[in-house]
Amino acid sequence: MKKISLLGATGSIGQQTLDIIKSNPDQFKLVAFSIGDNIDLGKQIMKEFSPSLMSVKSKEAYDRLVSDSSGQTKIIFGEEGLIEVSTFHSADVVVNAVVGSVGLIPTLKAIEARKQIALANKETLVTAGHLVMEAAKKSGVDILPVDSEHSAIFQCLQGENRKNIEKLILTASGGSFRDRTRAELETVTVKDALNHPNWSMGAKITIDSATMMNKGLEVIEAHWLFQIPYENIEVLLHKESIIHSMVEFNDSSVIAQLGTPDMRVPIQYALTYPERIHFANANRLNLWEIGKLHFQKADFGRYRCLNLAYEAGKIGGTLPTVLNAANEEAVAAFLSGKISFLKIEDLIEDALNKHEVIMNPTLEEIRTVDLETRHTIQKKLAK
Numbered sequence: 026m027k028k029i030s031l032l033g034a035t036g037s038i039g040q041q042t043l044d045i046i047k048s049n050p051d052q053f054k055l056v057a058f059s060i061g062d063n064i065d066l067g068k069q070i071m072k073e074f075s076p077s078l079m080s081v082k083s084k085e086a087y088d089r090l091v092s093d094s095s096g097q098t099k100i101i102f103g104e105e106g107l108i109e110v111s112t113f114h115s116a117d118v119v120v121n122a123v124v125g126s127v128g129l130i131p132t133l134k135a136i137e138a139r140k141q142i143a144l145a146n147k148e149t150l151v152t153a154g155h156l157v158m159e160a161a162k163k164s165g166v167d168i169l170p171v172d173s174e175h176s177a178i179f180q181c182l183q184g185e186n187r188k189n190i191e192k193l194i195l196t197a198s199g200g201s202f203r204d205r206t207r208a209e210l211e212t213v214t215v216k217d218a219l220n221h222p223n224w225s226m227g228a229k230i231t232i233d234s235a236t237m238m239n240k241g242l243e244v245i246e247a248h249w250l251f252q253i254p255y256e257n258i259e260v261l262l263h264k265e266s267i268i269h270s271m272v273e274f275n276d277s278s279v280i281a282q283l284g285t286p287d288m289r290v291p292i293q294y295a296l297t298y299p300e301r302i303h304f305a306n307a308n309r310l311n312l313w314e315i316g317k318l319h320f321q322k323a324d325f326g327r328y329r330c331l332n333l334a335y336e337a338g339k340i341g342g343t344l345p346t347v348l349n350a351a352n353e354e355a356v357a358a359f360l361s362g363k364i365s366f367l368k369i370e371d372l373i374e375d376a377l378n379k380h381e382v383i384m385n386p387t388l389e390e391i392r393t394v395d396l397e398t399r400h401t402i403q404k405k406l407a408k
Contacts, residue, residue, distance in 0.1 A: 027053050027296060030078075030113045030140070032131055033122035034058040035066045037227050038145045038171065041289045042120050043070065045296065048305050053296060057113040059106065059123070064089055071098050078113055080106030104130065111135040118296060120171070121146040124229050125353055126346075126395055129153055133388070136160045143295035145171035147242040148353075152346045153391050154249030168250065169295040174243055175250055176291030177269035177282035182251070185274070193253055194271040194279075195243055196263040197323065200234035203264060207327060213366045215359065232356045236369055237323070241334020242352075245345055248338060255339050260323040260331060267310065267318055285310050329370040337377060342384040343394045344377060350398035351376035358406055372402055 029046060033039045039058075046053040057078035060067040064086055071079055080101045081087050087102035101109055104127070111119050111131035119135040120143040121128050128146030133156065135142055142161070144150070150157055161168050170176050174195045182190075201218050202210060218235045219228060233239035244258050261271075269291075271281040284290055285308045293304060325332035330352070337348040355372040358364045364372070376398055383390055 026051070027117045028056045028115050029053055029296070030057040030110050030116035030119045030135075031055060031122065032059045032107060032110060032120065032128065032146075033061075033124065034070055035060045035063040036122055036124060037230070038122035038288060038292065039120075042122060042292050042296075043074070045289055045293050046074070049302065052302060056115050057110045059110045060086075062086060077115070078110055080110045107131045108134045112138040112140065116140055118143055120292075120296075121149065122171070124148075124227060126152050126349060129157075129391075132157060133160055136164050136166045139164050139166055142166060142168045143171050143292070144168055145292075147172065147239075147246050148349050150246045150249045151242050151349045152395065153386075153388065154245065154345075155385065156388060156391075158249050158252075167298075169298055170246075170250055171288075171292055171295050172243060172246070173266075173286075173288060173291050174270040175247060176294055178247065178251060178272055180282045180294065181270070181272040181280040185272075185280075187251070189274045189276070190251070190253060190272060191257065191275045191277075192273040193247055193251060193258045194273060195240060195247060195258065195260050196266070196268050196270050197237065197240045197260055198234065198266045199262050199264055200237065200239075201231070202235050203262065207367075210367055211365070215362065218359075218366060228360055229353070229356055232359060232369075233352070235366075236330040236356075237328035238330035238334060238352050238369075238373075240323075240328075241331045241338075242349065244331075244334055245338040255335060262321045262323055263319065265315065265318055267312075267315060283310060330373065333370065333373055333377060340382060342382040343386045343391065344380060344382050346386070346391050346394045347376050347380045347398045348373060350395045351402055354399050354402040354406075358402075363406055372405070376402060 031042055046055050055074040055076045057076055059080040061082045079098050084102055090100050108131050112134050119140045121132055122145045126148045129149050132149045170179050201220050219231050240260050247258055266286040268281045268283050271279050273279045337344040351373040355369040359369055
């Protein structure tokens, strides 16, 4: 029986993690979880799973929940609440499924508490990969990837000597606008962008998929997870999302991990590693039904955000922090109707160009740069 702490329980990854826990009551137990503002769903989770601890985003949400609580579950709030969930004493595995840089501090605290990390929060490694991986190594903590692409690479590397890796190949669906030209992107709407052809995800990640920033963040994450130079990480467009990623070795062999698009598979693998258990009601992969798989090289001119991510990652220091913060603010502005779709990449590029990079930044410097970047973009949008 593995005891699970879940950060971001009401999001897409969080809900699918709960589905796995519910389907395997003899394997997993939810002992602590956090939510944002979805109080009604938080109440349902509390009632169904009876965890010991629950954290909410705000004091207002806390007050509302405490007044309705039966007292079985301790309720807390804010960043301190996230930290308490991530370090909960009886938890064996911490699933970090929150969206954004808010996931960084709880991850570092969980590592200090020597919890196994199932990581779905890209921003943790994008903004502070050097600090996170150093802390994990020092504490002897496993960071198990939950993203389908990184899980695929992780699975391909089982039993392999990493010094024999020639190249990592991350596949990308291409997002909502993969069949549109840049000219056609001038007038796309939020509704258009949120219509992902393959995956059911939250709004922010779906927009990141449409801009290909999601894949750019995954490239930076892969660099840190697997200690591979950016020059040896390739992105390949694959609209069927059947091959989740590949590894090419120095003898020219390529190993790929395949499966139908279902995020519960990599989530379950992170929870059960190094074992595998039966996946209930799985949509099995029948290649004869698919017939053909399609691939094409990623065009950096077409996907500017992907190019910006590579550039930021290669320079390093605080530049990936700026990349992430600027992207979060730009995507929020697009979702609220303040800017057009293509303006997202303009805001990000402008922030990167104006930033003076700090190499090997401390945690405090990372947090300062993150806040300064957000404030600068918010002021620019206000004008």
